[in-house]
Amino acid sequence: MTEARPVVEGANHTVAAADGYEPVIGLEIHVQLSTRTKMFCGCEIRFGERPNTHTCPVCLGLPGALPVVNERAVIFAAMIGLAFGSDVARRSLFHRKNYFYPDSPKGYQISQYDEPLCRGGRLGDVRIHRVHLEEDAAKLEHISASGRIHGSERSVVDFNRCGTPLVEIVTEPDLRTPEQAREWLTLLRATLRALGVSDVDMSQGSLRVDANVSVRRAGSRELGTKTELKNMNSFRFLERGLRAEIDRQLGVVRAGLTVEQETLHFDPASGRLTTLRSKEEAHDYRYFPEPDLMPLEVGDELLQAARSAIPELPAQRAARFEHDLGLSAGRARELAFRGELGDYFERVVAAADAAPAPELANWIPLLVERIGSDTDPAGSRVAPEGLAALAAMVSRRELSRDAARTVLSRMVEIGGDPSSLAEREGLLALPGGDGQLAELVERAIAQDPGAAEQVRANNMKAIGPLVGYVMRETKGRADGGEVRRLILERLAPH
Amino acid sequence: MTAALVQLTAAQAGARVRARELDPRELFEAYRQRAATDELNAFTWVAEAPAAAGPSPADAPLGGVPVAVKDLFCTEGVPSQAGSRILEGYRPPYSATVVERLTRAGAPLLGKTNQDEFAMGSSTENSGFGPARNPWDRARVPGGSSGGSAAAVAAGLAPWAIGTDTGGSIRQPAALCGVVGFKPTYGACSRYGMIAFASSLDQAGPLTRDVTDAALLFGQMVGRDPRDSTSLKFPEPVRLPHADSLRGFRLGIPEELTGTEGGVEPGVRDAFDRSLELAEKLGAAIEPCRLPHAPHALSAYYLIAPAEASANLARFDGVRYGLRVDGEADLLTMYSRTRAAGFGLEVKRRIMLGTYALSSGYYEAYYGTAQKVRTRIAQDLHAVFERFDLIATPTSPWTAFELGAKLGDPLQMYLNDFCTVPMSLAGIPAISIPCGLSDGLPVGFQLAGPAFSENRLFEAAFALERAIGYDGSPARG
Numbered sequence: 001m002t003e004a005r006p007v008v009e010g011a012n013h014t015v016a017a018a019d020g021y022e023p024v025i026g027l028e029i030h031v032q033l034s035t036r037t038k039m040f041c042g043c044e045i046r047f048g049e050r051p052n053t054h055t056c057p058v059c060l061g062l063p064g065a066l067p068v069v070n071e072r073a074v075i076f077a078a079m080i081g082l083a084f085g086s087d088v089a090r091r092s093l094f095h096r097k098n099y100f101y102p103d104s105p106k107g108y109q110i111s112q113y114d115e116p117l118c119r120g121g122r123l124g125d126v127r128i129h130r131v132h133l134e135e136d137a138a139k140l141e142h143i144s145a146s147g148r149i150h151g152s153e154r155s156v157v158d159f160n161r162c163g164t165p166l167v168e169i170v171t172e173p174d175l176r177t178p179e180q181a182r183e184w185l186t187l188l189r190a191t192l193r194a195l196g197v198s199d200v201d202m203s204q205g206s207l208r209v210d211a212n213v214s215v216r217r218a219g220s221r222e223l224g225t226k227t228e229l230k231n232m233n234s235f236r237f238l239e240r241g242l243r244a245e246i247d248r249q250l251g252v253v254r255a256g257l258t259v260e261q262e263t264l265h266f267d268p269a270s271g272r273l274t275t276l277r278s279k280e281e282a283h284d285y286r287y288f289p290e291p292d293l294m295p296l297e298v299g300d301e302l303l304q305a306a307r308s309a310i311p312e313l314p315a316q317r318a319a320r321f322e323h324d325l326g327l328s329a330g331r332a333r334e335l336a337f338r339g340e341l342g343d344y345f346e347r348v349v350a351a352a353d354a355a356p357a358p359e360l361a362n363w364i365p366l367l368v369e370r371i372g373s374d375t376d377p378a379g380s381r382v383a384p385e386g387l388a389a390l391a392a393m394v395s396r397r398e399l400s401r402d403a404a405r406t407v408l409s410r411m412v413e414i415g416g417d418p419s420s421l422a423e424r425e426g427l428l429a430l431p432g433g434d435g436q437l438a439e440l441v442e443r444a445i446a447q448d449p450g451a452a453e454q455v456r457a458n459n460m461k462a463i464g465p466l467v468g469y470v471m472r473e474t475k476g477r478a479d480g481g482e483v484r485r486l487i488l489e490r491l492a493p494h
Numbered sequence: 495m496t497a498a499l500v501q502l503t504a505a506q507a508g509a510r511v512r513a514r515e516l517d518p519r520e521l522f523e524a525y526r527q528r529a530a531t532d533e534l535n536a537f538t539w540v541a542e543a544p545a546a547a548g549p550s551p552a553d554a555p556l557g558g559v560p561v562a563v564k565d566l567f568c569t570e571g572v573p574s575q576a577g578s579r580i581l582e583g584y585r586p587p588y589s590a591t592v593v594e595r596l597t598r599a600g601a602p603l604l605g606k607t608n609q610d611e612f613a614m615g616s617s618t619e620n621s622g623f624g625p626a627r628n629p630w631d632r633a634r635v636p637g638g639s640s641g642g643s644a645a646a647v648a649a650g651l652a653p654w655a656i657g658t659d660t661g662g663s664i665r666q667p668a669a670l671c672g673v674v675g676f677k678p679t680y681g682a683c684s685r686y687g688m689i690a691f692a693s694s695l696d697q698a699g700p701l702t703r704d705v706t707d708a709a710l711l712f713g714q715m716v717g718r719d720p721r722d723s724t725s726l727k728f729p730e731p732v733r734l735p736h737a738d739s740l741r742g743f744r745l746g747i748p749e750e751l752t753g754t755e756g757g758v759e760p761g762v763r764d765a766f767d768r769s770l771e772l773a774e775k776l777g778a779a780i781e782p783c784r785l786p787h788a789p790h791a792l793s794a795y796y797l798i799a800p801a802e803a804s805a806n807l808a809r810f811d812g813v814r815y816g817l818r819v820d821g822e823a824d825l826l827t828m829y830s831r832t833r834a835a836g837f838g839l840e841v842k843r844r845i846m847l848g849t850y851a852l853s854s855g856y857y858e859a860y861y862g863t864a865q866k867v868r869t870r871i872a873q874d875l876h877a878v879f880e881r882f883d884l885i886a887t888p889t890s891p892w893t894a895f896e897l898g899a900k901l902g903d904p905l906q907m908y909l910n911d912f913c914t915v916p917m918s919l920a921g922i923p924a925i926s927i928p929c930g931l932s933d934g935l936p937v938g939f940q941l942a943g944p945a946f947s948e949n950r951l952f953e954a955a956f957a958l959e960r961a962i963g964y965d966g967s968p969a970r971g
Contacts, residue, residue, distance in 0.1 A: 057588055061809045062568075062586060062588075062814075063574070063584070063586065063690075063810075064574075064586070064686065064688050064689045065687075066686050068721060068723050069723065096805050098805055100808065100811060102811075102813045105814065106805075106808065106809045107805065107807075107808020107809050108805050157813070284853055286805075286852035286854070286857075287852075288801060288857070288861060291693035292723065292724065293723050
C-alpha cells in the first residue's frame with residue numbers, strides 16, 4: 001500500500017471535458033452463482049454459518065484431492081452467455097492461475113483463460129467480451145484493532161466460501177460515464193436476477209465489480225493507458241470511485257503527464273484512491289491447462305437445458321412495456337429492471353378494466369415510496385386489484401389525485417379496498433355540480449380579493465392560492481381541475 | 495511356517511485363505527513381523543493389525559492378503575507423507591479411492607512404503623526419511639520412486655504392493671529389484687487421494703512377484719471414479735492370464751530405445767536379447783520398428799512434469815497442514831522458510847524448472863514445445879501399433895547402482911527413465927518383468943501396448959515369464 005491520493009473535489013464530472021478528453025470504461029464483473037453446491041466439490045454453499053463447516057478435502061486443497069465440474073454451474077454460465085447472445089463454446093478449457101495467498105488453498109485458482117465458455121454478445125449498449133467460469137477464494141479475516149492487514153496480530157481463513165462458482169463477465173470498453181456504468185450495471189443485475197442464477201447482492205459480495213478506466217482525446221480510436229479499479233462494493237461507490245479516478249487521470253493528462261498502468265483501490269469513507277499494485281508488481285500467473293480436468297464439453301442437451309431455462313429478460317420486458325403498453329422509456333426500464341416491480345405491475349394491468357397502462361404504471365413508484373424501495377410490493381398489504389381499483393376511481397373522477405394518495409397510504413398501512421376506505425375516511429370526490437364546490441369557490445374569492453383581481457386581469461399565476469384554499473377546505477377531496485374551471489367561470493366569464 | 499507362508503505368491507496365499515486352508519490373521523501377522531523388522535528402510539509405517547473395517551477375507555476376491563502402499567496414497571488416519579518432511583506426521587482425513595477399493599476387495603493395509611520425495615527420483619535416495627536399500631545388494635538403490643514398494647515385495651516383506659508411475663516410477667524399481675511392475679493406461683485407476691506429482695502422467699499400479707498377482711491386484715484397482723474426472727471406465731473385465739505361447743503376437747523392437755549407443759548396458763542388452771529369443775521360440779513375430787521422436791521424450795517429460803509439479807506442490811505452504819516455520823509476522827517469510835525447510839533438493843530443483851517453463855515469455859518455447867513433442871511421441875506409438883501388437887524394450891538402461899553413484903548428477907539420474915518415459919507421455923500401459931540377472935543383479939524386460947490393451951499385455955508377459963523361469967528367491971532369503 002503506497003501513498004493515498006485525495007479525490008479532486010468539485011471537479012468536472014461530465015462526459016467529454018471541455019478540453020476534449022473522454023473517459024473510457026470497461027467492467028469486469030464477478031458473479032457468485034446460486035448453485036446448491038460448490039464449483040468443484042459437493043459441499044453446500046452456505047453463508048453466515050460457523051467458519052469452516054462447509055468444507056471437504058477438495059475445497060480445502062488437501063493433498064490428493066481432485067476437482068469435478070459442477071454441471072449446474074456450467075448451465076448457469078451458459079444461460080448468462082445465451083442471454084447476452086454470446087457464442088457458447090462446445091469445447092472450452094480450465095486453466096490453473098497460480099498465485100500464493102492463504103485464501104487460495106491449492107496455490108492456484110481454477111479458472112478459464114484463452115478458451116472461455118462464452119465469447120462476444122451484448123447487453124444493452126455494451127458489448128460483451130467474454131464470460132467464463134472459475135472458483136471463488138476463501139475469506140480472510142485480519143484480527144487486529146484497526147482491521148487492517150498491516151499491523152494485524154493474526155489472520156484467520158474461512159473456507160466456507162472457497163470454491164463457490166463464479167462467473168466473470170468482461171465487457172468491451174464501451175462505457176463513457178460513471179452514470180452510464182451504474183445504469184448498465186442495474187440492467188445487468190436485473191438480467192442476472194431474472195435468469196435466477198445469482199443473488200446479485202453487492203453488499204454480500206455475490207456481485208463484485210472491477211473497472212478498467214482510461215482517458216483519451218474525444219474522437220480518438222486508440223485507448224489510453226488504463227488503470228484497474230478494484231472491487232467496488234455498491235453502485236454508489238462504483239460511481240464515486242469512477243469519478244474520482246477519471247478526475248485523477250484528467251488531472252494527469254492535463255498536466256502533460258502520462259497515466260501509469262496500475263491497480264487501485266477506492267476507499268469510499270475517505271474518498272481516496274490507493275495504489276494496490278504498480279505495473280512492475282503485476283503477477284505472472286503462469287496459466288497452464290488444468291490437467292486434473294478434461295476439456296469442458298457442452299453438448300446439445302446441456303445447451304437446450306440452458307436455453308429453455310431463460311425467461312423473458314429485463315431488456316425485452318422494458319421494450320414490451322414501452323412499445324406494447326405505451327409506457328415512457330424511463331418508466332418501462334424502472335419497472336422492468338426490478339423484476340418484482342415488473343411482475344406486480346403486470347398483475348395490476350391484468351386486474352384493471354378501464355385505466356390505461358401508463359396511468360397504472362405511475363402508481364407503482366408511489367406505492368414503492370410508501371412501502372420502501374427494498375420491499376417487494378407483492379408482499380405488501382396492497383393487492384394489485386386494489387391498486388387497479390384505486391386508479392380506476394381516479395380516472396372516473398370519483399377520487400381526486402391527492403385523496404387517492406391518502407387512500408394509498410391507508411391501504412399500505414391497513415390494507416382493504418379503496419372505495420370503502422375512501423368512503424370511511426370521507427375522501428370521496430366532491431362532485432362539481434352539487435353546489436358545495438361553488439360555495440367554497442365564492443368563499444375563496446371573498447378571502448383573497450387581491451388574487452381574484454389579478455385573475456380577472458388575466459394573471460393566471462394568481463389562481464394558485466384560490467385553488468389551494470378550496471383544496472384545503474375539502475381536505476383534498478375536490479378535483480383540482482374542476483375547482484380551477486369553476487374559479488375561472490366565476491372570475492372571467494366570456 | 496512363516497518362511498513357507500512368505501514363499502507363496504499373493505494369488506496362492508489368497509486362494510488358500512478362500513479355501514479356508516489358511517488363517518488370514520496368521521498371514522497378516524507373518525508379513526507384519528517381517529515388515530516391522532525391515533532393514534531396508536522400505537517401510538515408513540507398519541500397521542499393528544488389519545483395519546477393523548473390510549470384508550471377511552475368506553469371501554473377498556483378494557482373500558485377506560495384505561498390501562503395502564506407497565506413502566503418497568492418502569490413507570485415513572495413517573501417516574501419508576509422500577516421502578517429504580513437509581508432510582511429516584500428516585494423517586489425512588480420507589483414503590485414496592484405490593486404497594479404499596483394495597480394502598473392500600479384501601487386501602488390508604500392511605504398511606506405507608518409502609519413496610522419493612513427491613515421487614521425484616529414480617533411486618529412493620530423495621526420500622525425506624532416508625534412502626531405501628536394494629535386497630539384492632544393500633549397498634545399492636532399489637530404484638524409484640516406488641523403491642520402498644519394490645524392495646518390500648522383492649525381499650518378501652510384503653506379498654504385494656502398489657506404487658505410482660509418472661515416468662517409470664513403478665517399472666524401473668521393479669526392474670532393479672527383480673519384481674513385476676505394471677503401469678496401467680492413464681485413467682484406468684483413479685488418482686483421487688494420490689498426492690500429485692504430475693497430474694497428466696501419474697498413474698497407480700501394482701508391484702508383485704509375478705504377472706498373475708499383477709493382474710489380480712490391478713483387477714481390483716481399476717475403474718471409473720466420479721471423484722477423478724480423468725478416470726475412465728475400463729472397457730472389459732480384467733482377466734487372469736493363462737497363455738503358454740506367443741503365437742499371433744507381433745512384437746516391435748524400437749531401435750531408439752534398445753541400442754547400446756543409447757546408453758543400455760551390455761549386460762542388460764544381453765538379458766533382453768535372450769528374452770527376445772525365448773519370445774520368438776514361443777511363437778512371437780519379432781521385428782525392429784522406429785519411434786523417431788522417442789529420443790526427445792526425456793526432454794519433454796522434464797518440462798511437462800516439473801511444470802505440473804510446480805503448481806501441484808504450491809499447496810504445501812504451511813497454512814493448513816504439514817510443516818510450518820513461522821516468519822516474523824510476515825506471510826512471505828513464513829512461506830519461504832516453510833518450503834525451504836520442508837522440501838528436499840530435487841523437489842526444489844523441479845519446482846524451479848517448472849516455474850521457469852511456465853513463465854510468461856518462456857511458456858511457448860518450453861511448455862508449448864514439450865506438449866507438441868508429447869503429441870508426436872503418441873503419434874509415433876500409434877503408428878507402430880498399426881503394425882505391432884506390443885513393443886518391447888529393456889525397462890532400465892542399467893541394473894541397480896550404488897547409493898550415491900548418480901546423486902550428484904541429475905541428468906544421469908534422469909536417464910533412468912529413458913526407456914519408460916515415452917509410454918508415460920502417451921498414456922499407454924506397460925509392464926516390466928524380471929528377465930534374468932546381469933552380474934548377479936536383476937534386469938527388467940518391458941512390454942507396452944496400446945491404450946486398454948492390459949489383458950493382451952498380461953497374457954504376453956505371463957507366457958514369457960514362464961519361459962524365462964526367473965527365480966526371485968535370493969532376495970527373499
